[in-house]
Amino acid sequence: MPAAEESYGINKIVDNISRLSPDLLAEACQHILTYLQGQTRGVDSAEISDRFHRAGVRLEHEALQNIVRFLLLTFRSAGKNNLSGDDLVSRLEEGSNKWFKASLQVLHRLWSEHGASVHAQQEVQAMLSIGQLVDMQWKLGMAVSSDTCRSLNSPYVSVLMRIVEPSGHICQKSFEMTVPQFQNFHKQFKEMAAVMETV
Structure with a gap:
């Protein structure tokens, strides 16, 4: 994918993330972080979608899937590289200039609280990479x-x-x-x- 298309795609996802209230974004991130910490068997996109609808946020199915995938990959990559909350926010800002400060604050706070646990879980999974x-x-x-x-x-x-x-x-x-x-x-x-x- 050319850099311009990739940048447009990321900016579109960031725009959709910015439509979420800090509480709603935190709730979606919590689902993903719980999975990455090995506490659930998977990320239930349908449950996240229902929560968004109850909060009045209408997103197409593909847009929701892109948000979930983006956050999952972001947190998984941050865990693999053992990033701090500040490093995570810096990388996100490098990837797109569309971020709202409130969204970045939510991601920083949650990653600071759960990042070490995600990193530890990924190390265990790397040793036991089986289904x-x-x-x-x-x-x-x-x-x-x-x-x-x-x-x-x-x-x-x-x-x-x-x-x-x-x-x-x-x-x-x-x-x-x-x-x-x-x-x-x-x-x-x-x-x-x-x-x-x-x-």
Whole structure:
């Protein structure tokens, strides 16, 4: 993306952020910082959107997504570089001259309070950069056609897992197992749970 287009894009996002009251901006940032500190499983844009609507702020879906993405990347980058509140504000001002002072004060205050915790969480995630299981569902079915089953009309278990990737994106993985495979899978999960209770 050319520098002029990138600058226009950032200025547009900053304009939209400036439409938010300091309290509303702080609330949205708090959602993002809570996620970056490892206290929630993801950033719920729908909840942020509902809050904006209740406060009378009307933004298109894409504009809201851009605000959330921008704040997420800003805080993630500040955590990675272990920036102070002053350094964060300086970088934001270098990126756009459209910032309102009240918005920068909110970001400075929140980053000063939570930045060290975000940085620590990112260091832990870097060491353990794997996805996190959010939800798992299974159902029993009957095979009527299959490449792997020797005989049709044999039972199988279909498993659907929802996983939060290190980026924060929630993805779904599905697979099928025979009943004996699922029983072994279940046994291993129980053994893992027993071990984790002793930690």
